[in-house]
Amino acid sequence: MARPRSDDRRNAIMAAATKIIAAQGIGAPTALIAKAAGVSNGSLFTYFETKADLLNQLYIDLKSELGAVAVDGFPVGEGQREQLAHVWAGLLRWSTANPEKRRALKHLNVAEEVVTSSREAARCGFGEITSLIERARENGPMHAAPYGLFAAFMSAIAEATVEFILQDPENADAHRQTSFDALWRMIG
Numbered sequence: 423m424a425r426p427r428s429d430d431r432r433n434a435i436m437a438a439a440t441k442i443i444a445a446q447g448i449g450a451p452t453a454l455i456a457k458a459a460g461v462s463n464g465s466l467f468t469y470f471e472t473k474a475d476l477l478n479q480l481y482i483d484l485k486s487e488l489g490a491v492a493v494d495g496f497p498v499g500e501g502q503r504e505q506l507a508h509v510w511a512g513l514l515r516w517s518t519a520n521p522e523k524r525r526a527l528k529h530l531n532v533a534e535e536v537v538t539s540s541r542e543a544a545r546c547g548f549g550e551i552t553s554l555i556e557r558a559r560e561n562g563p564m565h566a567a568p569y570g571l572f573a574a575f576m577s578a579i580a581e582a583t584v585e586f587i588l589q590d591p592e593n594a595d596a597h598r599q600t601s602f603d604a605l606w607r608m609i610g
Contacts, residue, residue: 432469434459439480444525448477448533478540481530484523485544491516493550502558503606509551510580510602517584518594524584555609562610572608579605 438458442450452473456466470476492512497504517524530536545552552569555576559565564572583601587594 427469431459431461431465435461435466435469435476436480436483439476440484440526441522443477443480443529444522447529448535452476474535474537477530477533477535478537480526481533481536481540482544484527484530486547487523488513488516488527489544489547489551492548496550502554503610505554506558506606506609507602509554510605511598513580514583514587514598514601517580518587521588559609562608564608575608576605579608 435455439455442455442458446454452466453463455476456463459466466476470479492509494512495508497508500508555572556569559572564575579601583597586597590597
């Protein structure tokens with residue numbers, strides 16, 4: 423008879439997977455993840471049928487957390503620029519406050535094991551953000567560009583900004599604002 427699943431164990435596995443993948447990439451063995459979580463390798467597979475299942479769930483969880491932070495306290499009555507500035511600040515805040523999660527997500531973003539359905543599920547959590555960006559850029563210089571290309575540019579700006587904030591935290595607000603101004607010029 424199978425053991426009942428524990429939320430604490432699952433959370434420990436996810437935390438360990440984040441830490442190990444951030445440090446070693448997606449090629450890290452599940453045995454190492456299980457050991458870091460304090461469970462047996464067999465227990466890990468009670469929660470996730472395959473390593474790919476673990477990677478996909480971790481991707482969805484991290485993207486969902488990031489999206490939730492970005493829209494927390496969303497300024498509904500404000501204009502598009504203010505709304506997008508709020509989302510941008512949330513994305514950067516999460517990224518700088520969670521370096522291991524950010525590194526793990528970078529690995530997962532390019533992992534072939536993360537399937538389209540997982541990417542779509544994570545994208546649903548960004549629906550409000552995606553809609554805001556699409557409305558903001560509809561008359562701008564990138565209005566005809568594929569959304570994926572625009573998102574790649576946005577991601578590159580975010581990544582560069584996070585690195586500058588981590589290297590120069592005293593000027594975090596200035597870096598955040600400069601990067602948002604560049605993003606806004608690209609949009610509108």
